[in-house]
Amino acid sequence: MSDNLFEIVAGVLNVPANELALETGPANLAAWDSLAQITIVAAVEQTYGIQLSMPEILSIHTINHLKQILAKYSVIAE
């Protein structure tokens, strides 16, 4: 897998991957608005071939949340 989770989120938000941390989310990064949220979900769904539920999408507040949800779908994202 050439794109890891941080690279995907960084690519969507157009920020350098090294500026992202597990705690990064809409609360502490202006670029992560509601539109970006949907694109991040689309990006992980299309990259890993999974589909999140509406409650799961709404519960993503940090990269760490996203990582935990992915683990439920047996995706071990770096």
Added chain:
Amino acid sequence: MIEKFSWIQKLVEVRQCIAKDMDEGLCVLSQNLRAHPPLKGFEIELVGRLLQEIDVAKVVEIPVHRVAVLSNYTTQPIAHAVRVALLTEGYFAEIYEAPFGVYQQEILSEKSGLYLFSPDVVVIAVSFNYLQATSVFDEDSARDFLSRHIQHWKHLWDVMLSRLNKPILQHLYEMPSEEFLGIAERRSIWTISRLIHALNETLLNEAPSSIKWLDVDNLAARVGRQNWFDARLYYHGKIGFNPRFLPEYALIFASVWRSAVGKSKKALILDLDNTLWGGVIGDDGLEGIRLGVGTSEGEAYQVFACYVKELGQRGVILGICSKNELVIASEVFETHPHMPLKLSDFAVISCNWENKASNLTRIAQELNIDISSLVFIDDNPAECELIRQAMPEVTVIQLENDPAQFVRVLDNQHLFDSQFFSKEDFQRAESYRARAKLAALQVQAPDLDTYLSSLEMKAQIEIASEADLPRLAQMEMKTNQFNLSTRRLSLEQLQAMSASPDVLLLTISLADRFAEHGLVSYVACDIRKDKLVITDWLMSCRVFSRTLEHLIFNQLTVYAEENGVQMIVANFKLTAKNKIMEAVFLTLGFSYIGDEGKNGAWQCNLASQNLLKSFISLDAHI
């Protein structure tokens, strides 16, 4: 280990490139879009956003094309797909997105943003919200609903086309993804799925020709209707379909856009070894190649060859471009029991050891078509890369090593999709095959006159009938070279001209000893008191240089003299592709009288004009 290509990583580079030199960056992105694996849906949205931020006033190198998007759901994903599709075609899309959900007001109000924007094309992306729009039907109320719905669209189209005579690219309605009572729904006449089916049929039948249809219903079926419609995203942000299908959507958009603006692909040029059969004919021999039932791979190659033959029968010009000995390769087509294609199915055959870019250039010349209308298909990545670099206008399909996917890889590109068939589509294949034989005859003939006489050509020149007009509208979209005005007349405009007593509208059909070419040219003249003004004159490139234009012009002069007119004027509009017209006018005896370069009026005084020599006999005339 080969590093896998990543668009996410590529985009970092592209963003920097655009920040440094925008025009250069756009060109780089356009090349990358053609050269690399297709973008995923979310990547289309990312590239779309990047393009959206660019100030169109600063775009210099790449031509700008203005697209208005109207929808009853969120327009943004559609707009992004349009941006990416057009940049792949070499155009920068400047987009107007109508405010959410008000597409009808936009069309009806004269001062709406739609008309202020003055688009080159309009996209109408509408879905049918059946769960909210309808309840259970009886047959009468269903018929009533159907007819009111069609009237509603006819009114919107009339209003829009009267204010803005530009192509309209409209979505067909998607069939529902739910089936309620199963088989019972299929058996009854007026259930929701039958109603939507009837709506689509009626829309297709009754829409004016300026409406070009995007078959999103077929696309939804291909990817699975329950995948296509994503309830989560619809409730969340009124997103019309799951954006993971934006790549597929971008392909059908590009396809319909090309046919709407006269940039259709015309020819499929194929490699042979590991493309039309498995293995290398020069090494493996007739017995050794994989083709036909017996091996699973062989069967896949045979089916692909069948698919290609079907394209040929529908009017796609077929050609071969292969590094091979012609004699050895020919054997497969002439003697292999499982090869459905014959050498005579190909209009042009280029089997040699020269580089494929020179061969493709020669093929385009031989067929007399623009290189941008060529599609090249090959399994060899190096050959594909060479063509992409040397001839970026050519569409390149690179086959991977699984022949079972070949048909789908080609079909999913929608490269040859068309809005309707005409009789000439079916005749075209025959006509191009005849061209190949002609080329051989031309080599044998001692001089041009002998050659032209040996063709035994016969033409019919007639007043255009109602039934001819769809073919004329199709020619308007496809003809770039022998085209006086390139003004892309629509079917409705042609109907108006045909009905007018002040317009002479003639069609010309041609046959020779090799083929019926069908309706290959038409000419329109305004009839004035003292002169004939040729406003439009188109001719299919496959019958150039046969003195047909002489025959047609002779008929015009006869007509003019019978009506007491001494002067014929032609209004020429120079484009990048119709330079041939200048030479044609000079041979016909015209001289230039305007003052804008070669553009504008040319005139021919009939008092000093003799009939021109033509090698075509006239079977029927006005």
